[in-house]
Amino acid sequence: MAASHNARCLRKLLRRNADIFTCPCRRDPVRYLTTTRNKHCANDIDINSKGPGVSSGNRLVNNPLPFKSFLPKASYPDLDTYDTEDVPYAPIQMHKETRKVYFETYGCQMNVNDTEIAMAILEKNGFVMTNDLTKADVLFMMTCSIREGAEQKIWKRLEYYKSLKKKRSSMKIGILGCMAENLKKEIIEKDKQVDIVCGPDAYKDLPRLLDVTSTGQAAVNVMLSFDETYADVMPVRVKKDSPSAFVSIMRGCDNMCTYCIVPFTRGRERSRPITSIVEEIQALSVQGLKEVTLLGQNVNSYIDKSESKYYGGFDTNSPTKNSSGFKTVYKPKMGGRRFSDLLDAVSRVNPEIRIRFTSPHPKDFPDEVLYMMKERPNICNQIHLPAQSGSTSVLKAMRRGYTRESYLELVHHIWDIIPDVSLSSDFIAGFCGETESDHEDTLSLMNIVQYHFAYMFPYSMRSKTHAHHKLQDDVPDEDKKRRHLEISTVFREGALKRNQAQIGQEQLVLVESVSKRSSDDMAGRNDGNTKVILSGAGADGHLKPGDYVVAEITSCSSQVLHAKPLYTSSILEFHQSHRSNHGNSQQKCTVTN
Numbered sequence: 001m002a003a004s005h006n007a008r009c010l011r012k013l014l015r016r017n018a019d020i021f022t023c024p025c026r027r028d029p030v031r032y033l034t035t036t037r038n039k040h041c042a043n044d045i046d047i048n049s050k051g052p053g054v055s056s057g058n059r060l061v062n063n064p065l066p067f068k069s070f071l072p073k074a075s076y077p078d079l080d081t082y083d084t085e086d087v088p089y090a091p092i093q094m095h096k097e098t099r100k101v102y103f104e105t106y107g108c109q110m111n112v113n114d115t116e117i118a119m120a121i122l123e124k125n126g127f128v129m130t131n132d133l134t135k136a137d138v139l140f141m142m143t144c145s146i147r148e149g150a151e152q153k154i155w156k157r158l159e160y161y162k163s164l165k166k167k168r169s170s171m172k173i174g175i176l177g178c179m180a181e182n183l184k185k186e187i188i189e190k191d192k193q194v195d196i197v198c199g200p201d202a203y204k205d206l207p208r209l210l211d212v213t214s215t216g217q218a219a220v221n222v223m224l225s226f227d228e229t230y231a232d233v234m235p236v237r238v239k240k241d242s243p244s245a246f247v248s249i250m251r252g253c254d255n256m257c258t259y260c261i262v263p264f265t266r267g268r269e270r271s272r273p274i275t276s277i278v279e280e281i282q283a284l285s286v287q288g289l290k291e292v293t294l295l296g297q298n299v300n301s302y303i304d305k306s307e308s309k310y311y312g313g314f315d316t317n318s319p320t321k322n323s324s325g326f327k328t329v330y331k332p333k334m335g336g337r338r339f340s341d342l343l344d345a346v347s348r349v350n351p352e353i354r355i356r357f358t359s360p361h362p363k364d365f366p367d368e369v370l371y372m373m374k375e376r377p378n379i380c381n382q383i384h385l386p387a388q389s390g391s392t393s394v395l396k397a398m399r400r401g402y403t404r405e406s407y408l409e410l411v412h413h414i415w416d417i418i419p420d421v422s423l424s425s426d427f428i429a430g431f432c433g434e435t436e437s438d439h440e441d442t443l444s445l446m447n448i449v450q451y452h453f454a455y456m457f458p459y460s461m462r463s464k465t466h467a468h469h470k471l472q473d474d475v476p477d478e479d480k481k482r483r484h485l486e487i488s489t490v491f492r493e494g495a496l497k498r499n500q501a502q503i504g505q506e507q508l509v510l511v512e513s514v515s516k517r518s519s520d521d522m523a524g525r526n527d528g529n530t531k532v533i534l535s536g537a538g539a540d541g542h543l544k545p546g547d548y549v550v551a552e553i554t555s556c557s558s559q560v561l562h563a564k565p566l567y568t569s570s571i572l573e574f575h576q577s578h579r580s581n582h583g584n585s586q587q588k589c590t591v592t593n
């Protein structure tokens with residue numbers, strides 16, 4: 001029954017030329033995708049394809065299996081001849097010479113981690129990485145689609161890549177990541193020089209896609225997966241000298257905020273098993289890493305359902321809990337191990353490794369997460385709490401699932417439990433329907449919270465989003481720009497006050513590198529993730545990246561703290577001496593609503 005249902009769906013898909021992951025019948029998309037996951041790019045299914053990696057006229061070669069392999073066995077008995085375990089990433093041709101790959105990464109930290117994942121996959125398949133663009137055989141851009149400006153940057157850069165290709169026709173150009181997912185057809189059809197388009201869930205297919213391009217064909221795989229987490233890929237670290245690393249713990253987003261392209265470019269939420277995350281952090285600990293940032297589009301919605309014993313447990317069978325006053329567009333999820341369980345496990349790997357996480361959603365901060373942060377000295381007291389707007393009506397149009405009041409209630413609740421917390425946020429200026437009074441609400445919310453850091457952007461409507469279909473991008477550009485400037489100014493004033501309040505404090509700083517401005521100084525970050533310049537620490541060569549140093553804050557700007565290094569220490573030593581002597585008063589919040 002399910003099989004014929006699938007076949008029927010595929011025929012419909014073919015007629016509609018639709019993406020396979022949006023099964024038109026919507027009856028059983030999960031089961032359907034499970035049978036084909038990560039195995040075949042099924043967009044633009046080519047009925048005439050002759051098999052893995054075989055081109056078909058001028059069509060894009062993006063499905064390694066012929067159409068009949070998607071159909072029930074009863075209809076095509078010879079399907080047995082395919083070994084479905086071996087087919088998905090068909091063995092690539094052996095190349096005599098080693099091919100050099102150059103990566104350029106745009107956008108968020110998730111893209112940095114995705115670059116490391118893609119590099120690990122390619123290295124395993126005989127490619128080597130190069131930092132020299134002119135010597136590369138393959139140029140990859142890990143792209144971002146979050147705003148139109150981000151895409152414009154890529155198109156511009158592509159022009160330069162094309163000029164290089166004119167000089168070396170054997171060179172291949174690949175677009176990876178969100179823009180690949182979002183603009184697959186435009187990239188290949190408009191821009192004949194791009195050889196590979198690969199979405200965020202298809203990096204394991206890169207060696208095969210590269211192989212396909214050796215025949216002069218463009219190769220595409222933009223299939224989204226319901227369960228790809230790259231748990232089995234140990235990323236190659238891009239910044240080898242850095243004491244910090246990113247560890248991806250989940251992918252995708254189920255929230256469907258009306259302005260956001262992410263659910264369409266990165267698909268549904270899925271979490272990586274705790275055991276594989278712990279193993280990766282153990283390996284990083286052995287390498288001497290001192291800081292790990294857990295990454296995900298919606299990091300605190302994490303649910304590990306990989307072990308059946310956590311399905312039916314007394315505690316774990318309860319539904320997910322939202323922060324008080326917060327709603328979701330989806331029903332509560334059941335079972336599995338949650339974000340607080342993950343924080344518990346990863347913070348135990350090595351108490352001298354700092355743990356951070358980004359990017360969370362404010363709805364997923366139940367008390368157990370906040371108390372876990374308070375309890376563990378190596379979980380940084382830093383929370384990114386994206387507000388997006390301070391106006392309840394704009395938040396409703398954005399479908400964020402909370403009001404101004406519930407957001408502020410959460411902020412106060414966090415301050416009560418973790419008084420020295422460092423808060424950061426995201427804001428969008430000029431979303432659809434935003435009035436001057438809504439904008440004033442945002443300014444006043446920023447004045448109340450006084451964030452340590454904020455990302456702020458004028459609204460940029462993205463096609464495919466709910467806002468694009470249902471709302472009007474009706475705030476004039478000049479108003480967006482002005483409001484953006486105003487929120488930036490208010491943010492900087494608040495951040496300066498926050499930083500000034502820290503002057504005279506002793507803080508634990510993780511040394512990261514020599515300061516970019518002066519080789520006499522070293523640069524690092526405090527627990528709240530603010531950059532700290534350690535005066536004179538570079539000149540005597542005493543401190544090195546990866547050291548923890550206790551430093552006295554001497555001056556600041558709205559972005560940076562300047563400090564005098566006092567002595568090297570450790571997380572536990574610092575915690576014992578400073579928390580017990582001074583309580584939690586380091587950056588205690590004095591601002592009230």
Ligand code: SF4
Nearest residue numbers: 253255256257260262
């Ligand atoms: S929570 Fe909203 S804004 Fe964040 S990635 Fe998901 S849909 Fe986008």
